[in-house]
Amino acid sequence: MPTDVRVATPADATSLGGLLHDFNTEFDCPTPSAAEAAGRFERLLRREDVLAVVAGITDGRAPGADVGFAFLTLRPTPYWDGPLAQLEDLYIRPDLRAAGIGTAVLHRSVSEVRKRGCDEILINVDSDDVDARRFYERHGFSDRDPDTGSGMRCYLRRL
Numbered sequence: 001m002p003t004d005v006r007v008a009t010p011a012d013a014t015s016l017g018g019l020l021h022d023f024n025t026e027f028d029c030p031t032p033s034a035a036e037a038a039g040r041f042e043r044l045l046r047r048e049d050v051l052a053v054v055a056g057i058t059d060g061r062a063p064g065a066d067v068g069f070a071f072l073t074l075r076p077t078p079y080w081d082g083p084l085a086q087l088e089d090l091y092i093r094p095d096l097r098a099a100g101i102g103t104a105v106l107h108r109s110v111s112e113v114r115k116r117g118c119d120e121i122l123i124n125v126d127s128d129d130v131d132a133r134r135f136y137e138r139h140g141f142s143d144r145d146p147d148t149g150s151g152m153r154c155y156l157r158r159l
Contacts (some may be wrong), residue, residue: 003101005108008052008069013042015066016052023091049074049083051116053108055092055101068092068101070109074116082117106139124154 008016017038024031032040044050055068070090074083087109092102113121123141125132133143143152 003067003104004056004058005101005104006054006056007108007112008041008045008054010042010045012052012054012066013038013045015054016041016069016071019066019069019091019093020071020089022093023089026094051085051109051112053105053112055105057096067096068105070105072109072113072121074113074118080119082119085113085116085118085121087121087123102135103139 014034017032017036017040018034020037020041021031021034023029031037041052045052051072051074053070053072054066056066068091071088073086073088075086077084090102090105090109092105110121121141123136125136125143127133144150145152
């Protein structure tokens with residue numbers, strides 16, 4: 001499927017807001033409205049420590065036919081000179097999964113954070129989301145510490 005995978009700009013905020021809303025709605029998660037999310041994306045994408053990658057279909061569909069995205073944040077770390085990348089969200093419309101779009105978005109995301117000096121990407125995945133876990137493992141990610149082999153966990157506390 002012809003796909004255009006690009007780094008998002010503030011001009012992509014409306015599309016990203018809609019995709020984020022669809023993502024959270026699909027998984028029954030609390031979500032801002034598409035308009036609220038768009039406003040946040042517009043502000044966030046002006047920052048140097050934020051990156052979004054957007055996938056659009058290029059098979060003659062109407063402009064704005066974006067079908068997926070990745071959203072990453074970059075933060076300093078004392079372990080190396082460049083930032084640590086956190087993949088906050090990666091979403092592809094359900095009817096287009098298994099078409100290679102998620103792989104293209106992930107590869108572009110990895111390429112972009114490498115350009116920004118990142119040596120590591122951190123991804124939190126729900127333990128019962130077997131499909132997402134398989135996807136990331138297929139692309140070389142692990143839930144094991146590469147130095148010790150110990151299993152890793154993510155802890156969260158709402159404030």
